[in-house]
Each structure stands twice: as C-alpha cells, then as structure tokens.
Amino acid sequence: MPRKKKPSTTANTDEKKKTVVHTKRREILDDEGWTHVVDAPNRKGKTEGLKTTALLQGGDFVLNGVSYIARTHEELKQEFEHWKKQWEASPACLEIKALLGEGQERRKIGNVVFLGMGSLQNSRREGRRASATQLAALQTIISVLGKGLEVVLQDPQFTGLDNEFLGSLGYKVVQDPEAFKGVKAGTLVYAIHCYVDVYKAISAGPRPAVLIGTDVGNFGRFES
Structure with missing residues (x-):
C-alpha cells in the first residue's frame, strides 16, 4: 500500500520567517531647529564599546559612562x-x-x-x-x-x-x-x-x- 506524503510545511515556514534588521536611532536637525529621531539600518553590526543603554537613549558612543550623540x-x-x-x-x-x-x-x-x-x-x-x-x-x-x-x-x-x-x-x-x-x-x-x-x-x-x-x-x- 503506497504511503501518503505529508503536506510540505516549507512554504508556511517561509511565510512566517521575517527578516530582522537591527537599527539604531539617529537625530536629524531640520532648518527650523527641530530635532527628529529616525531609525537607520545598522549594517556594521555592533560597534565596539557601544553599550545597550546608549542605544536606548539614542546615543552613538559612550565615554566614561556618559552617552553622547555624533555631531559635526x-x-x-x-x-x-x-x-x-x-x-x-x-x-x-x-x-x-x-x-x-x-x-x-x-x-x-x-x-x-x-x-x-x-x-x-x-x-x-x-x-x-x-x-x-x-x-x-x-x-x-x-x-x-x-x-x-x-x-x-x-x-x-x-x-x-x-x-x-x-x-x-x-x-x-x-x-x-x-x-x-x-x-x-x-x-x-x-x-x-x-x-x-x-x-x-x-x-x-x-x-x-x-x-x-x-x-x-x-x-x-x-x-x-
């Protein structure tokens, strides 16, 4: 007696998978002086020395336990x-x-x-x-x-x-x-x-x- 093949779950699994893109918050100053916080893709992964607390505060780097943002x-x-x-x-x-x-x-x-x-x-x-x-x-x-x-x-x-x-x-x-x-x-x-x-x-x-x-x-x- 031929065996019945189980329905493939690959398609369903693929549909459920989601791509996670890690981002960090960046602040942009517009012409009127307002600061906007946006998410930018972080393609470089974790930066050495950058702490999670800094990311939560919108910081780009930490010095002596203080979180700072990058600026020109x-x-x-x-x-x-x-x-x-x-x-x-x-x-x-x-x-x-x-x-x-x-x-x-x-x-x-x-x-x-x-x-x-x-x-x-x-x-x-x-x-x-x-x-x-x-x-x-x-x-x-x-x-x-x-x-x-x-x-x-x-x-x-x-x-x-x-x-x-x-x-x-x-x-x-x-x-x-x-x-x-x-x-x-x-x-x-x-x-x-x-x-x-x-x-x-x-x-x-x-x-x-x-x-x-x-x-x-x-x-x-x-x-x-």
Whole structure:
C-alpha cells in the first residue's frame, strides 16, 4: 500500500520567517531647529564599546559612562543657535541683564570662570538644551560686562568637539582642577546645578566678585 506524503510545511515556514534588521536611532536637525529621531539600518553590526543603554537613549558612543550623540561642528552650531534664540526671547534673559546692569560688581570683574556646563553632545535632548541655554546665558552676561574678558570653562563631560566649538567662540577650556586656580577677587564664577564638591572648592579659595550658582546660602563664605 503506497504511503501518503505529508503536506510540505516549507512554504508556511517561509511565510512566517521575517527578516530582522537591527537599527539604531539617529537625530536629524531640520532648518527650523527641530530635532527628529529616525531609525537607520545598522549594517556594521555592533560597534565596539557601544553599550545597550546608549542605544536606548539614542546615543552613538559612550565615554566614561556618559552617552553622547555624533555631531559635526556645523550641526553643533545650528542646534546651539536654536536654543540661544529661545533664551534671548525669555524673561530670564532680560532679568539677568537688568541685575548685572544695576550692580556695581561688574566694574570689578576681570575674568569669568564657567563650571559644569555639560556637553552639547549629550544623548539626552533636555541635557543639550540645558547646556546650550547656560552657554547662551554666559554670552548674555559677557555682553553686559564688556568684551575682552578671559573666559575659562571646565567640565569633565566635554568632548573634543565641545572643546573645538567653545574655542571657536574665543573661550579657553581647561582640565580639572585648573579652572579653580583662576578664581580671584575679580572673578565672576558661573556654576549652575554643580555638585557640592565644586562649591566647596570655590569656597576654599579667594572670594569671587560674583557667584552665579545654586543654593549659595549654604556656603557662609559667600554671605555678605
């Protein structure tokens, strides 16, 4: 008696198989300053040193546990200009101009030390916005104080591109703890939302002419 052949399941199996294409998120800045997140095929497989957490945050690479996105100098500049326009249109911008314009301290200021700005390549959009806004505020402060001031920035999260971009603006980027050595009686220190160790390091040196920071009332050395 002839045996009956079983129906072939190859066709059904092939229909069920799906091709999986691994992708990573990329961010594209349009002409109006909006950042769009899109998926792009990752044909190279896993990049050495790239962590899963970075991919989840839309990052392209990791340095010292911090996730960053890839940027060109021009892309970094365009995104900064976008956030700068928003800062200049804010009430806070007008307030800081008025405060510095009325104060006598600006006559004493000979240099500016900017601590803890954060990276303009941070993988978190909110992080980049905060860093760009702080940088825009710094430029507002300098416009009130007058040109010709030495401006020194220090943050361990700065990338090589951050250093390059800040240098193109005429600022000097240094490594920890060199910036603290530049704090003198005629210095404006700009340190927003920094760790307590940063404020302690400032308080250990000469009292600056102006300190723009967070909860400075906790440090008696800066009380009048």
